[in-house]
Amino acid sequence: PGFSRRELLLGSAGLATAFAAGGLGARQAQAADHALTLASLDHQILPDAVTRSMMSFAPDGPPPVLRFKQGRKAAIDVHNALDEVSTVHWHGFRIPNGMDGVPYLTQYPIEAGKTFRYEFTPPDAGTFWYHPHCNTLEQMARGLTGVMIVEEKEDPGFDQDLPLNIRDFRLDGDGQFIEFFKARNAARGGTYGTVATVNWKVAPTYDLPAGGLVRLRLAVTDLTRVGTYELAGGDAKVIALDSNPLPAPVPARDLILAPGQRADIALRVPDSEDKVVRLLLKRPNGDKELCSFQPVGQSAGRDLKELKPLPPNPVPEPDLANAEVLEFVFGWSPEGDAPQASICGTLGYTFWSINRTAWPGDLPGPFDPLATMKQGKSYILRLRNESPNDHPIHLHGLSFKLLRSNKRQLPPLVTDTALLLEEETMDVALVADNPGDWAFHCHVIEHQKTGLAGFLRVD
Numbered sequence: 171p172g173f174s175r176r177e178l179l180l181g182s183a184g185l186a187t188a189f190a191a192g193g194l195g196a197r198q199a200q201a202a203d204h205a206l207t208l209a210s211l212d213h214q215i216l217p218d219a220v221t222r223s224m225m226s227f228a229p230d231g232p233p234p235v236l237r238f239k240q241g242r243k244a245a246i247d248v249h250n251a252l253d254e255v256s257t258v259h260w261h262g263f264r265i266p267n268g269m270d271g272v273p274y275l276t277q278y279p280i281e282a283g284k285t286f287r288y289e290f291t292p293p294d295a296g297t298f299w300y301h302p303h304c305n306t307l308e309q310m311a312r313g314l315t316g317v318m319i320v321e322e323k324e325d326p327g328f329d330q331d332l333p334l335n336i337r338d339f340r341l342d343g344d345g346q347f348i349e350f351f352k353a354r355n356a357a358r359g360g361t362y363g364t365v366a367t368v369n370w371k372v373a374p375t376y377d378l379p380a381g382g383l384v385r386l387r388l389a390v391t392d393l394t395r396v397g398t399y400e401l402a403g404g405d406a407k408v409i410a411l412d413s414n415p416l417p418a419p420v421p422a423r424d425l426i427l428a429p430g431q432r433a434d435i436a437l438r439v440p441d442s443e444d445k446v447v448r449l450l451l452k453r454p455n456g457d458k459e460l461c462s463f464q465p466v467g468q469s470a471g472r473d474l475k476e477l478k479p480l481p482p483n484p485v486p487e488p489d490l491a492n493a494e495v496l497e498f499v500f501g502w503s504p505e506g507d508a509p510q511a512s513i514c515g516t517l518g519y520t521f522w523s524i525n526r527t528a529w530p531g532d533l534p535g536p537f538d539p540l541a542t543m544k545q546g547k548s549y550i551l552r553l554r555n556e557s558p559n560d561h562p563i564h565l566h567g568l569s570f571k572l573l574r575s576n577k578r579q580l581p582p583l584v585t586d587t588a589l590l591l592e593e594e595t596m597d598v599a600l601v602a603d604n605p606g607d608w609a610f611h612c613h614v615i616e617h618q619k620t621g622l623a624g625f626l627r628v629d
């Protein structure tokens with residue numbers, strides 16, 4: 171919708187009604203391409219226990235994988251069957267601001283029992299994910315994280331495509347949720363889950379065509395963990411990161427993925443059934459097998475060289491010579507600020523800040539943007555982490571290119587979520603081509619919810 175946030179908040183009744191209706195009405199006649207129902211459910215995660223009070227985007231199982239076609243318009247009806255408000259955010263989609271799913275910044279929360287229609291045309295192909303942006307820690311912890319795929323216009327030639335929703339849950343030995351976070355962890359690296367899952371299963375095995383070419387789509391939708399991943403036992407190359415194709419594929423080893431990040435891996439499945447491939451999470455105290463891949467059948471005899479490179483996404487190239495530099499400092503905030511009541515959930519603490527300002531929570535503002543960019547102009551964002559913790563910094567609605575770091579060599583990747591290491595300063599560049607108010611936050615959800623959040627305005 172073409173409402174500015176200010177109009178929205180000042181609330182002309184007519185506008186507010188139209189906005190809350192979310193495109194229902196005239197357009198409701200058209201069937202949606204996808205329908206999601208935010209619902210609570212009981213589901214078996216551990217081998218012998220049913221976890222109660224999970225949340226999903228479907229009433230009867232894990233979040234569905236949503237498929238879209240690049241450049242084709244799609245409508246998604248989101249029905250909220252929870253007994254609390256929510257929104258859905260389409261992580262990595264460069265779409266109109268009103269469809270971005272951030273409460274009060276881009277829309278009113280979807281009330282319990284109500285349906286909101288999201289409509290957009292994904293411009294980029296690749297692996298993405300979706301999640302709520304309201305009471306985010308609890309809703310995501312209970313299960314609300316799903317994988318989205320945008321198919322390339324031209325079929326890249328795989329025998330199979332396998333999305334892997336990688337995340338942990340915080341469960342006790344009986345499979346029930348324990349406290350979603352501990353304050354002392356929120357002030358540091360965040361609170362880790364206790365049970366590692368792939369597609370809501372503990373160490374699942376997938377049958378894959380022997381000798382075939384399979385596209386593994388890793389989406390780390392975990393709330394906290396920055397992990398190192400490796401595909402052991404097959405011939406595998408990383409072909410895209412955060413939905414953007416790599417100019418040259420790299421081996422699927424020592425792959426660091428932070429919350430919110432994705433990797434597309436081209437796997438040449440081994441020829442024989444006794445050569446199982448494993449996805450490992452590397453850990454100092456012993457690697458953990460997240461899932462495995464079992465070759466089945468006669469070898470298809472394919473070769474990784476048969477794959478054509480994926481076409482780059484149409485992300486505009488920043489004009490570095492004329493780019494303005496905007497500085498952002500990610501750091502501490504005085505501990506223990508009085509929490510404000512918030513409809514979309516507060517953790518009750520403030521530990522973090524961007525440019526010394528702690529985001530007060532998802533409240534009906536108005537708040538000031540951290541920076542305002544002119545539409546169409548190029549910017550360099552200088553991201554300075556003055557803390558001893560890692561922060562995956564995510565920007566909504568715009569993709570950016572990695573330029574340089576004071577700590578390491580950076581490949582010129584295009585992304586929406588950059589892992590900022592402890593005490594690292596990183597320059598990234600973008601063209602501010604998408605107007606609106608775009609959330610800008612750490613994707614360690616405890617950091618986001620205790621101050622490390624804000625938004626950038628493009629107008």
Ligand code: C2O
Nearest residue numbers: 259261430564609
């Ligand atoms: Cu996955 Cu605000 O984003």
Ligand code: CU
Nearest residue numbers: 260261262566
């Ligand atoms: Cu996002």
Ligand code: CU
Nearest residue numbers: 561612614617
């Ligand atoms: Cu962080």
